[in-house]
Amino acid sequence: MVILQKPVLSLLENDTPKDCVIKEAREETGYNISNPVKIFEAYMSPGSVTEIMHFFVAEYSNDMKVDEGGGLEEEQEEIEVIEMPFKKAWEMVRTGELKDAKTIMLLQHLKLENIMA
Numbered sequence: 287m288v289i290l291q292k293p294v295l296s297l298l299e300n301d302t303p304k305d306c307v308i309k310e311a312r313e314e315t316g317y318n319i320s321n322p323v324k325i326f327e328a329y330m331s332p333g334s335v336t337e338i339m340h341f342f343v344a345e346y347s348n349d350m351k352v353d354e355g356g357g358l359e360e361e362q363e364e365i366e367v368i369e370m371p372f373k374k375a376w377e378m379v380r381t382g383e384l385k386d387a388k389t390i391m392l393l394q395h396l397k398l399e400n401i402m403a
């Protein structure tokens with residue numbers, strides 16, 4: 287299974303990228319991940335933005351779910367968490383239903399590395 291969420295811009299807020307992804311995963315998805323693996327960095331629009339995105343993957347299980355996620359109310363985050371089989375997420379890329387570049391890049395990585403079937 288993979289978790290998709292509506293894209294949100296999140297700055298590192300003085301955390302390391304790994305610490306930030308652990309914190310954001312809990313706030314946004316409700317899962318308390320412990321061992322994210324950095325897979326690459328990328329400029330999303332190098333001609334106009336200098337922000338580097340750090341991409342991580344992490345395993346999770348139902349026992350790691352600590353709350354419903356959805357983001358922080360004080361940050362006015364309204365994040366819809368969607369959990370679905372990898373095959374369905376990949377089909378959404380193929381049909382054009384899923385258009386978020388960050389999510390597509392992560393799904394492509396999972397497929398290329400044979401991490402998900």
